[in-house]
Amino acid sequence: MDPNHKVAEQEALEQLDPLASVPTFKGALGRLIGWVDTLFTVLAVLALVAIAGTVLLQIAARLFLPFSVSWTEELSRYLFIYMVALSVGVVLRQHRNVSVELFHHTLGLRARAVFQVVICLLVVGFAWMVLPHAWQYAMNGAWQTSPTLKVPMLYIFFSTVVMFALLLVYGAIGFLEGLVAIFRSPERPDAETP
Template structure:
């Protein structure tokens, strides 16, 4: 039952990640296309387009990092892990997962501190006059998603049959 709930939660999170990354990359593509069109065809420019494309890319990077964690695509030193005995190999995978979760949580906490400063100072983006905390919210949101994904991967590895470890 718990596995089914985790699977359902994981599926929901996966759909959210996929939907967000689709909207973000699609939006970024449209904004950049519009800027190119306006610059070369209309002979004018959109002052906000570069800024919006940059913030959409920042969000896409952090959501994409969560997808990378889900897919096991983050960098690792497999050459060292592969030569370890099975028992140590399993332990190193759990330790690696735990360190990844801790790192994601630390990044999340620190980024919320930065966002608190941005909210208190009322800093706005230069071209769009958008509150800057919206751009910086990508960091804790992506970090939360990554922490969840790293934790899920660690649990899956730990629960795997001994031979698969």
């Protein structure tokens, strides 16, 4: 890929998402986090593809079979829940969650890093408070089974634990990246001016 194209792509991304200009971890730690991001992205995409396959199977069964397949609706719902739970950390890290951006573009690099630190600290605090309750909620499903698939609901309710654990980990990563960006001298002096 052309280096000029990479620079233009980064500038366009920063205009669309001002918080993307806060530098992320580099080196071995950055590569490890990137691999983990890729893993959870692939798992979420696989869940989405499975949802599409399940819904297509349900449609085909209604059109071409004399009976309906009753478990497809339930499976697609559980796959959707896990798709969201598995992708929530990557969405947070890439700043792709729904947000109102009124003033982000006017901030300098350090102010954006401070903003990221505050947001990630709030996310980590919330996830830390909710995670024990999510665990209790998951344990409530230990003696229940789903209506048509007969899967222990523990596995379904455990998606809340996965989601809040990923929010906790990815929030901590974003917090640390923001702290590093605050105290590091800017790599690009022009990024400091709004």
